[in-house]
Amino acid sequence: MEIIKKYVEGNKNRFLMELFEILRIPSISADKKYSNDVLQTAHLVKAHLDKIGIQNTELCETKGFPIVYGEKIIDESLPTILIYGHYDVQPPDPLDLWESDPFEPEIRNEKIYARGACDDKGQFFMHLKAVELMLKNNMLSCNVKFMIEGEEEVGSENLEPFVKNNKEKLKADIILISDTGIIANDTPSITTGLRGLSYLEVELTGPNRDLHSGLYGGAVANPINILTKMIASLHDEKNRITIPNFYDDVEIISTEERIEMAKAPFNLDQYRQELDISEVYGEDGYSTMERNSIRPTLDVNGIWGGYIGEGAKTVIASKAFAKISMRLVPNQQSEKITKLFSDHFKKIAPNCVKVKVTPHHGGEAYVSPTDNIGYNAAKLAMNDSFGKMPIPVRTGGSIPIVALFEKELGLKSILMGFGLDSDAIHSPNEHYGVFNFLKGIETIPLFFKYFNDLQSEKKIK
Ligand code: BES
Ligand code: MN
Ligand code: MN
Numbered sequence: 001m002e003i004i005k006k007y008v009e010g011n012k013n014r015f016l017m018e019l020f021e022i023l024r025i026p027s028i029s030a031d032k033k034y035s036n037d038v039l040q041t042a043h044l045v046k047a048h049l050d051k052i053g054i055q056n057t058e059l060c061e062t063k064g065f066p067i068v069y070g071e072k073i074i075d076e077s078l079p080t081i082l083i084y085g086h087y088d089v090q091p092p093d094p095l096d097l098w099e100s101d102p103f104e105p106e107i108r109n110e111k112i113y114a115r116g117a118c119d120d121k122g123q124f125f126m127h128l129k130a131v132e133l134m135l136k137n138n139m140l141s142c143n144v145k146f147m148i149e150g151e152e153e154v155g156s157e158n159l160e161p162f163v164k165n166n167k168e169k170l171k172a173d174i175i176l177i178s179d180t181g182i183i184a185n186d187t188p189s190i191t192t193g194l195r196g197l198s199y200l201e202v203e204l205t206g207p208n209r210d211l212h213s214g215l216y217g218g219a220v221a222n223p224i225n226i227l228t229k230m231i232a233s234l235h236d237e238k239n240r241i242t243i244p245n246f247y248d249d250v251e252i253i254s255t256e257e258r259i260e261m262a263k264a265p266f267n268l269d270q271y272r273q274e275l276d277i278s279e280v281y282g283e284d285g286y287s288t289m290e291r292n293s294i295r296p297t298l299d300v301n302g303i304w305g306g307y308i309g310e311g312a313k314t315v316i317a318s319k320a321f322a323k324i325s326m327r328l329v330p331n332q333q334s335e336k337i338t339k340l341f342s343d344h345f346k347k348i349a350p351n352c353v354k355v356k357v358t359p360h361h362g363g364e365a366y367v368s369p370t371d372n373i374g375y376n377a378a379k380l381a382m383n384d385s386f387g388k389m390p391i392p393v394r395t396g397g398s399i400p401i402v403a404l405f406e407k408e409l410g411l412k413s414i415l416m417g418f419g420l421d422s423d424a425i426h427s428p429n430e431h432y433g434v435f436n437f438l439k440g441i442e443t444i445p446l447f448f449k450y451f452n453d454l455q456s457e458k459k460i461k
Pocket of ligand 3: 090425
């Protein structure tokens with residue numbers, strides 16, 4: 001622990017400067033304009049792996065952006081830890097709400113402000129620096145493999161075939177991921193569940209052209225009016241989703257388990273204050289923490305159509321659009337839910353409009369057990385570095401590839417992230433605490449140590 005602390009303290013400024021260099025490249029995977037930047041980021045990550053002494057580094061080509069791979073096999077008989085992360089980021093807009101340039105990182109109040117600071121550049125980079133630390137101080141106790149992708153924020157479509165075709169290369173004992181968060185800096189936690197996702201786009205067409213709303217208004221269906229009515233009908237008065245059979249496969253959580261989950265600290269007043277809302281909102285019969293973790297949801301992520309320019313234009317638009325996503329829980333299948341939605345949405349549409357439903361990406365939920373070596377190694381590591389035992393917590397976010405890792409590689413993922421809900425990921429002014437960045441670098445080597453210790457203990461038994 002002393003060696004770790006000393007190394008982190010001594011190299012802190014360099015670590016931050018190196019991270020800043022990565023944060024400066026706008027690796028926005030969703031926007032084609034930035035393709036070169038995404039690619040350049042992949043090259044930079046590879047160069048960093050090379051510099052710290054990782055072997056067999058390569059950019060693995062895919063149909064999209066490459067996956068950065070590298071490994072350090074010190075002894076075949078030691079356990080192998082596969083580290084996953086993503087070097088792509090979300091678009092930064094709305095730009096005018098940023099207090100500083102999203103791609104010109106700066107530290108204010110001990111926090112690094114930049115797009116990707118927390119999600120996920122700042123977090124995957126902790127692993128590179130932790131491995132550097134272990135190599136420099138001769139304390140690497142496990143083999144390590146890196147797999148850093150560039151398409152997480154757009155659904156990881158090309159990672160799936162890569163995983164299926166490279167099972168030997170990706171052979172490991174556990175996957176370690178820092179792409180989630182903790183409850184608070186004085187309340188460490190480990191994520192034990194992720195929600196799945198089903199994402200679609202809908203298009204309603206009314207008349208074949210935009211119409212004068214005076215000449216035609218009242219006589220022809222307005223697709224925007226119809227769309228909002230259809231969307232409103234997707235929840236009932238208890239805020240349950242009305243799509244038939246939607247809840248069929250939802251995992252039932254026992255009362256005991258719900259009581260256990262409710263022990264995680266949560267302050268509703270503070271939650272409301274932080275978001276400046278006077279009341280929370282959600283499905284009847286569930287707490288706020290349950291609503292955003294163990295229950296499925298349906299949300300409109302964007303809706304448009306008609307005239308949205310300056311001033312007024314009296315028009316009935318020909319088309320109306322919406323992007324809709326559903327967060328899913330264990331046992332619900334993304335593909336099945338996508339079909340249920342699609343069938344239902346077409347069924348409830350009146351004859352006066354035509355409906356088109358286009359599925360985007362999806363992914364399954366994930367739960368990780370707390371009685372395995374990986375979880376225990378993370379628990380002991382965090383206990384050492386934070387001085388406090390971490391609490392298991394299910395999050396509402398999704399990392400679809402995690403369920404796929406389990407299916408294809410038979411490996412569990414340990415979600416040992418260090419972000420905070422207040423870090424504004426995907427929002428303007430995303431940031432990551434310098435404390436969290438350094439704490440991560442301190443904790444990861446301890447995970448390696450405990451993972452090896454626990455694994456060899458098991459072997460002896
Ligand atoms: N790192 C996040 C997911 C996350 C953040 C999980 C915080 C738990 C806590 C990831 O990059 C992400 O944004 N995932 C997307 C899904 C993806 C398919 C676009 C999400 O959850 O919306
Ligand atoms: Mn992420
Ligand atoms: Mn993200």
